[in-house]
Amino acid sequence: MSFEIREIVESAGANLPNLFDFASFGVLWKEGPHLYLYQEESCPPSFTQEVVKNMISVLSILGEEPIDVNQVNLHVEKRKLKSKQIFMDPAATLKSHLTLPLAAEGGISGCISLNSDRPNAFDAQDLQFFSVIGYQMAATLKHFQRFSSIKNIAIYDTLTNLYNRRYFEERLGVEVQKAFHTGAFLSLVMVDIDYFKRVNDTLGHPMGDKVLCEIGSLLKNSVRKKDTVARYGGEEFILILPDANLEASSMIAERIRRMVEKNPFEIDQAQINMTVSIGISNFPSHQARSKEELVKMADQALYEAKGGGRNRVCVFDPAKR
Amino acid sequence: MVSPGKEDKKEKWSADLVLDLYSNLLMEIWEIVSALLGETILELIFTLAIKKLGDKYPFLASMKVSEEGISLQELKENCRTMAPIEIHRGFQGLINHLFHLFSALAEGVISRELFPKVLPKVREAERIISQR
Numbered sequence: 001m002s003f004e005i006r007e008i009v010e011s012a013g014a015n016l017p018n019l020f021d022f023a024s025f026g027v028l029w030k031e032g033p034h035l036y037l038y039q040e041e042s043c044p045p046s047f048t049q050e051v052v053k054n055m056i057s058v059l060s061i062l063g064e065e066p067i068d069v070n071q072v073n074l075h076v077e078k079r080k081l082k083s084k085q086i087f088m089d090p091a092a093t094l095k096s097h098l099t100l101p102l103a104a105e106g107g108i109s110g111c112i113s114l115n116s117d118r119p120n121a122f123d124a125q126d127l128q129f130f131s132v133i134g135y136q137m138a139a140t141l142k143h144f145q146r147f148s149s150i151k152n153i154a155i156y157d158t159l160t161n162l163y164n165r166r167y168f169e170e171r172l173g174v175e176v177q178k179a180f181h182t183g184a185f186l187s188l189v190m191v192d193i194d195y196f197k198r199v200n201d202t203l204g205h206p207m208g209d210k211v212l213c214e215i216g217s218l219l220k221n222s223v224r225k226k227d228t229v230a231r232y233g234g235e236e237f238i239l240i241l242p243d244a245n246l247e248a249s250s251m252i253a254e255r256i257r258r259m260v261e262k263n264p265f266e267i268d269q270a271q272i273n274m275t276v277s278i279g280i281s282n283f284p285s286h287q288a289r290s291k292e293e294l295v296k297m298a299d300q301a302l303y304e305a306k307g308g309g310r311n312r313v314c315v316f317d318p319a320k321r
Numbered sequence: 322m323v324s325p326g327k328e329d330k331k332e333k334w335s336a337d338l339v340l341d342l343y344s345n346l347l348m349e350i351w352e353i354v355s356a357l358l359g360e361t362i363l364e365l366i367f368t369l370a371i372k373k374l375g376d377k378y379p380f381l382a383s384m385k386v387s388e389e390g391i392s393l394q395e396l397k398e399n400c401r402t403m404a405p406i407e408i409h410r411g412f413q414g415l416i417n418h419l420f421h422l423f424s425a426l427a428e429g430v431i432s433r434e435l436f437p438k439v440l441p442k443v444r445e446a447e448r449i450i451s452q453r
Contacts, residue, residue: 103365
């Protein structure tokens with residue numbers, strides 16, 4: 001469950017006890033193959049089970065396709081939602097409920113429920129209030145979903161799922177400022193797939209795309225958490241390595257080169273071998289005065305690697321400027 | 322002995338009566354339940370119920386549902402020549418399924434509000450059908 005959804009749920013849950021008398025408030029949220037249940041921490045497991053069963057059944061009845069309780073990945077998160085801690089009887093069972101779908105723009109993204117261990121705990125007025133809350137929650141959640149999908153389009157490359165060039169430029173600006181200000185190391189690693197055009201020309205663009213995705217994921221798995229991996233354009237990738245001196249960045253680059261070289265790519269039940277050329281620039285070692293200059297230096301080093309026979313790592317050489 | 326022309330007229334008259342009766346009843350259900358659940362959820366529920374009953378009673382598909390409400394204009398035009406009993410069964414199935422969905426969401430809360438309005442009208446429809 002994403003941070004925004006958790007916040008909305010917590011905020012709604014915190015206000016509900018002022019409006020209703022209930023034993024538990026639950027939110028069931030669908031995110032791909034995962035279902036998240038958000039519920040009171042005071043609920044005994046058996047009660048939670050009944051609530052889950054009931055909410056999934058409602059979601060199944062109202063949703064496009066039925067949900068098999070045994071087939072879903074259910075994640076239960078418990079929070080103290082009520083102002084006062086209420087201890088429920090461990091043997092309490094679900095006796096009444098109000099369950100509403102979180103419906104917006106014709107789709108259902110989950111449901112909310114008020115549950116009680118007393119029979120007939122809710123009346124028409126409760127339902128009226130609760131549906132207003134449900135409507136507001138659905139609208140807010142939809143807004144957040146739309147916002148996060150726009151954000152994803154803006155910063156991610158749609159093919160490789162790596163950051164795109166636009167995000168890279170922004171991130172580099174921040175990292176360069178930080179490095180220039182503190183004098184910390186900052187390395188740029190530019191990676192280019194060797195003879196990539198041949199793959200597209202001989203095996204077709206879908207296979208070329210597959211190679212791009214596989215190398216992209218290989219790059220992502222070869223760096224540290226604080227590093228940024230982006231698709232720079234075409235078959236070029238770029239890595240921002242904060243706090244990495246030349247030695248550390250050369251080690252990472254060499255590891256990437258070797259991994260690509262040793263990793264056979266499965267294309268149409270056949271295997272092809274690919275290699276990459278890599279150029280490295282570093283601050284403060286190469287005395288770049290701007291982010292543009294740092295990029296230019298990495299690009300020049302990459303050019304050296306290509307000219308030197310490809311499948312190699314080159315560090316920027318100021319003498320060849 | 323009733324002449325065939327008279328019989329047709331009587332049948333058409335009952336179909337119109339049943340259609341008007343259920344049309345008013347569904348409008349009333351919409352009014353009551355939209356105040357409890359909101360139009361967005363109610364539209365979803367009506368659409369689901371119509372889809373569910375669509376195979377058995379295709380005439381229900383010409384009922385228009387949106388957040389603004391329900392419109393039976395087209396359905397009425399399409400059903401004029403149908404047997405009243407068939408119209409009655411279709412609407413009865415729809416109402417039963419709506420009740421089933423309402424119960425899944427709120428147990429007896431919605432049904433309690435609806436029963437006093439719905440039951441007399443369903444009985445009235447049954448009376449019209451049985452008089453034929």
